Amino acid sequence: MASIAPVLERADANLPQSLERLFDLVRIKSISTDPAYKAECRKAAEWLVAELQALGFEASVRDTPGHPMVVAHHQAATANAPHLLFYGHYDVQPVDPLNLWEAPPFEPAVREIAPGRKVLTGRGTSDDKGQLMTFVEAVRAYKEARGALPCRITILFEGEEESGSHSLKPFLEANAAELKADYALICDTGMWDRETPAISAGLRGLVGEEIVVRAADRDLHSGLFGGAAANPIHILTGILAGLHDETGRVTLDNFYDGVEETPAEIKASWEKLGRTAENFLGEVGLSIPAGETGRSVLELTWARPTAEVNGIVGGYTGEGFKTVIAAEASAKVSFRLVGNQDPAKVRESFRAYVRSKIPADCSVEFHEHGASPAIHLPYDSELLTRAKAALSQEWPKPAIVIGMGGSIPIVGDFQKMLGMESLLVGFGLADDRIHSPNEKYELQSFHKGIRSWIRILDALA
Amino acid sequence: MASIAPVLERADANLPQSLERLFDLVRIKSISTDPAYKAECRKAAEWLVAELQALGFEASVRDTPGHPMVVAHHQAATANAPHLLFYGHYDVQPVDPLNLWEAPPFEPAVREIAPGRKVLTGRGTSDDKGQLMTFVEAVRAYKEARGALPCRITILFEGEEESGSHSLKPFLEANAAELKADYALICDTGMWDRETPAISAGLRGLVGEEIVVRAADRDLHSGLFGGAAANPIHILTGILAGLHDETGRVTLDNFYDGVEETPAEIKASWEKLGRTAENFLGEVGLSIPAGETGRSVLELTWARPTAEVNGIVGGYTGEGFKTVIAAEASAKVSFRLVGNQDPAKVRESFRAYVRSKIPADCSVEFHEHGASPAIHLPYDSELLTRAKAALSQEWPKPAIVIGMGGSIPIVGDFQKMLGMESLLVGFGLADDRIHSPNEKYELQSFHKGIRSWIRILDALA
Incomplete structure (x- = not known):
């Protein structure tokens, strides 16, 4: 198997242009919940289709009763490579109250907020334009470095995630044969902290x-x-x-x-995270875990x-x-x-x-x-094991597998309607202020996010 | 001693107007527990004062930190007649859920619910406006028939009985000399059944x-x-x-x-009353006693x-x-x-x-x-014996002495603070739906209640 070093190098070299492309996308005011921005939503979809076509995808804007979908396909270098469906959303949250933004929300910029710590500011930089572009730029690096992709890739970008995803199920149903892949990759979640990547494996x-x-x-x-x-x-x-x-x-x-009981090594990895009853519950004025005795707050909220x-x-x-x-x-x-x-x-x-x-x-x-039902990616699945190893190579600390107390409906839809397991990987941070004024995405999340997808695609190939 | 026949006849002749007066009082929405009805509570007090003044009482609205009291005094025909304090309350329970009322709760009416059986409908018709008006109308009949009263009478109407009687104790304390009488008469209780009057000797x-x-x-x-x-x-x-x-x-x-355990002979007398779990609870759609096991429903509600x-x-x-x-x-x-x-x-x-x-x-x-605290009156008192005889003359069946599940705190207050024994007589029935939608008071309770007080005043004079 060919080394991915040249692909990673290409991603590093591309970074200034990758940022420019992301900023072009952020400048499009694709607020899906507000009908005044309907044309902007379509513009974002068209922008993405053009980008993907330039990368060799067979890509198109697909109308729905709401905002359009973007669907794109690209073959793998080898016939027996796995087929992956990547999901993201190009729509963003409204920006009010506008007066609380330190810079105009649709004029993205790079800001240094601490020595050596740069962030990308603007609505959608984190949720979800910055995240989905990590994948697009990873694909670009492969194409430019190798002229081919290690996996067969289908891309689905939605434009109604922030406004109820009303067209999603009918669209999945109507296009099931086209969208069905071996696995889904979903990039709409976060890191555990700035140094620790995370894979969300359980949704209650x-x-x-x-x-x-x-x-x-x-x-x-x-x-x-x-x-x-x-x-x-x-x-x-x-x-x-x-x-x-x-x-x-x-x-x-x-x-x-x-x-089932959470495997000991998973529990051990959670224990290392330092999330105690005191700091988790302390934020809401409590301190004593109230559920099953003898279990940590992470286990109680993720796995019980x-x-x-x-x-x-x-x-x-x-x-x-x-x-x-x-x-x-x-x-x-x-x-x-x-x-x-x-x-x-x-x-x-x-x-x-x-x-x-x-x-x-x-x-x-x-x-x-x-x-x-709960969604649970088996802790020992091939998908998870490979992705975990790939992420651990990229970041200062090893990747951890976390649970989520709540739910991400598309994960269930992919499972029920398309019979696909989903890998939930993202590079957002808890303080990204998604849905709020002054949304940001760490430059490191963007850069190492691109590199992470390069590694994951390689690992899954 | 003069015959009371003319007084009873006067009460009979007055009945249509007596009903009109009661309905005027019921129309006043004196819900004491809800601050929104504060003005209505005062209005009820003022209405009663005006009625009592018209009957020759020295009557006034007396402010408290809560809803006002009504206090009224009237001399007896003879100086050595006993002094009686009559207590009732003009406030009523809330009316929610409103949608369960068959007619608006504050628009009283006469309804014939069975051939020859008429009831007065509306919030407070039974608890306690209808009951207290039986006494006022008895007094009216004496005044109109004789121009004088057989006993010296002080009246105390409270406006916070349904909301904790917070002002009652301080008021009794501050006005003890004015309110102290030989006996108290309290009309906030019920009959045993439609034919059998009752005197309540125990109160929880x-x-x-x-x-x-x-x-x-x-x-x-x-x-x-x-x-x-x-x-x-x-x-x-x-x-x-x-x-x-x-x-x-x-x-x-x-x-x-x-x-303490109820004496065996008292329990035996209660057992003869024929009140079973089936017939007591059956009236409200239930059948199985829900409290302490192994005790009769009368014991559960009167003595436990x-x-x-x-x-x-x-x-x-x-x-x-x-x-x-x-x-x-x-x-x-x-x-x-x-x-x-x-x-x-x-x-x-x-x-x-x-x-x-x-x-x-x-x-x-x-x-x-x-x-x-709970109250228990001696079974052999003069007051009780005379009242029992008077009631037995008015109703088809002899009066009986019963316990009571409810609480009438003022009985204890009268005993402790004013050293007065209380006579608890009332004409409510178990199915009056007090505190519930569709409260009613039997027309017979109102009419014979007025006549009962005429007889009791005569018996105590």
Whole structure:
């Protein structure tokens, strides 16, 4: 296999021009949520198509009911190379309040914010124009250094990520055959810190459920009926309090089916990150982990399922006091899922548990509020192992595999609709102020991001 | 002693106008717990003062830090007649949920609900405007028929009974000399059934308490923090669920101090009343006693203490779903007391229990909402014996002496602060839906209630 040193060197040499190209893209005001910028969104799509065509891609602007998609294809040097789908989005967030920007948001610049630490400023430099251009520039370096690409590459750039991605699913459905690849690469996430690259391997799933417990057919006076009539708030609080045992584990039957323990070496790598209960919870005024005992906050939020009550109401909740026994009480409950937990089975187990706690003369009603399984890239997958090694070569510290408590819907869409595993790699930092005034992207993120993709493409080839 | 027949006849003749006057009072939206109705509370007090002045009382609106009191005095025909203090309250409960009312709560009406059975509908028709007006109209009949009253009468109408009676004790203390009488008459209770009048000899006490549990300093995203951050709804539901053990007993330390078992012969007399779990709870759509196991519904509601959650709220309770971990959650909790339970000790025990369940990085805030001990009147008093005979003359069946689940704190205050025994007589029925939508008062309760007071005043003169 050919050395990638010349490719990396080419990327280094290209950097000034790479920056100019990124800045050209940032200057296009592609705010997707504001109809006033509709033409600018199309302009960004057209700009990207032109760039990709110049790199030898078969690229086109593809209309949708909203802002257009960019789709581009390029063959690999060898027929048996893997096929990768790279996803990014060219649309950006609105820029108000404009007066808080230190420089105009669509006039990108390089600023030195500390000795030797340069940042690229402007809306979209980090989210997601700077990130997606790391991949485009990596491809450019390959083409210029070798005249060919190590993998077959399909590119999908969306223009509605910041405004609900309404056209995405229909577009994936209508173009499934064209977009299906071996793996997806998604560049819309962050580093752990300035020295430590990260691969997001887990995204928790979600089951939402609302329950309404009904007792008497009317509100009752607690003097007349108290002590004899069922109180639906008591029934409900009993149910909710019983969801966890004294160690914080969820008590539902079969709840942990499909949940696997995080491998020791992954946990060990998380422990080295220095995220303690004190510094994680301290930011929101807390200090003591509240979930399962004996697990770190990173494990609790990245790798463990939860049952959380998101809302509860019953009886008199206004000013003052009312000695009433309510006729009904309700709660909204959500479950974060990991591993192979089955959303439908979790919901059914919850409902069976709740029903078992309802006295014979009372009743319960359930309302479903969404269900999605967890997304989990196996820790030992080839994709992850190779990408991790590639990133570790580029950065001062080895790459780590992290979880994410929330969700990135396209990951699930790729999995469900196109049967593809996704690799989530990005070079943003927590202080990039995406969605806020004075968005920035580290010059190092851009430069080493390009070099990282060169290494990853090589590793996957 | 003059016959009371002309007085009773006058009351009968007055009935249409008596109803009009009651309806005028019911139309005043005197919801004491809601500050928005402050002016309406004053309006109700002023309306009553005007009515009493028209009847020859020396009456006035008396300011308090809360809603005003009404105090009125009238001499008896003879100097050696007993002095009676009549107490009632002009304030009413809130009317939510408004959509469950079949007619607007403050637009009273007469409805025939069965052949020959008419009811007065509207908030306060039973609790307590209809009840207090039975006495005012009895007084009116005496004045109109005889030009004089058989007893010296002082009237005290309160405007904060439904919101904790915060001004009552200070007012009684400051005006003890003016308010002290031989006996107090309190009309805020019910009949045994539609044919059987009742005198309430036992009243449960009440401790009202509101708790607010606080965790993070802001609402949190349950994806990012779920499983690691304290959820105040979990803490609160755990606290509330722990208030009872599996036999329905309240778990607070020393909670049952001062609670004595009801004598066997009293329990036996209650058993003869035929009140079963099925017929008592069946009226409100329930069938299974929910309190301490192994006790009858009459014992549970008349002679046993309780802990009830009257309201709970936290997190997102609107339409749809929001994956939030709330910053705080709160509940309103009340305790019904019996025997010699000490309200202050019960409150302290509850607070100690709650504090013991609050994690070190969370906090709790307590708000006091009233406290009164239980009351028990001697079964063999002169007052009770005479009133029982008078009531038995008016109604189809003889009067009985019963216990009461509710709390009328003023009975204790009258006893402790003014050294007065209280006679608790009222004409409400169990299905009056006081504190609930569609409150009603039987026309018969109103009419025969007026006649009952005429007989009782005569009996006590």
